[in-house]
Amino acid sequence: MSTFTQYISDFFSLLFPDLCAACGKQLFHGEKQICTACLYDLPYTDFHLYAENAVAKLFWGRINCQAAMAMLYFRKGTKVQQLIHQLKYRSQPDLGFRLGVLLGERLVTASPRPDLIIPVPLHPKKERSRGYNQSRMIAEGIASVMHIPVGTTQLIRQRATGTQTKRNRYKRFENMKAVFSVQDSGELTDKHVLLVDDVITTGATLEACGQVLLDTGLTKLSIAAIAFAE
Ligand SMILES: [Zn+2]
Structure with missing residues (x-):
């Protein structure tokens, strides 16, 4: 300069x-x-060090995961809530990348190593109004550390999720699963995919995405997120 x-x-x-x-x-x-x-x-979980962590347990009996983790505990009124708010509503895609780098540093020694990182897609309308998909920015940050490609075309979101509050858990899952679909499924056969999201709460979104991906013949599915709301 x-x-x-x-x-x-x-x-x-x-x-x-x-x-x-x-x-x-x-x-x-x-x-x-x-x-x-x-x-x-920041309140780090260190979940990447423990296979039987709280996020992995959240998916037990729901979806066949190789590994699952989140980097931080999400609690109201904390810096983590502030970070996620900035990431989603304050137009800070670089923050997503930065958080992804931090996450990638925790996953870089993961074994077996994933072949492909897939972010949870946003509805295109939402992505247009936000200007970016925060999960994709996180995935790009992880990829920069792990040197694994990011797949953004395989998993797609078809429509916005309606209100879920009045439905029971199974109906919610079926409804959520219908939102996602896979194109170019041949690219996923025999792959180990790392599915990435910003925050895990009930795990319903990741479960639906994960199941849709597994149905295409993945060999393994792993899950990582920035934060976990207990
Ligand atoms: Zn600070």
Whole structure:
């Protein structure tokens, strides 16, 4: 960077400083999206170290998973809630990538290694209004660390999910499963897919996506998310 462009860049960062997406304080040079203090402070689950973690157990008896984990605990009023809010509603695709890198650093030694990373798709209308699919940004971040391709064309979302509250669990699952479908299923045969989402709550979305993917003849399915709402 020339002295002049450095000057312009410094000038703009004085006017519009980059702020930590978790605490809102100004970032120091070299910090990306999340400040060092917040990075240190976040409630990490360490689920990647334990096969029988709470997320894996959530899917027991529901879907055939090789491994499942989430990186952070999601609780209301915390920095994690703030991060997810920024990611989804404050137009911060780079934050998704950054969180994906952190997640990828935890998965990089995973064995067996996935062949392909697939993000949970958003409804196209929602993706247009948000400008990006946050799960795709997370997947790209993971991919940059693990050097595994991201598949964005195989799993598609057909329509927006209607209100789920009045339906029982099985009906909700059937309804949710109908939302997703697979194209180019041949590309998935005999693959180990890592399915990625932002937050796991009931697991219904991941279960539906995962089942639709497994039906195409995957050999293995693994699941990873940024946060887990207990
Ligand atoms: Zn911070």
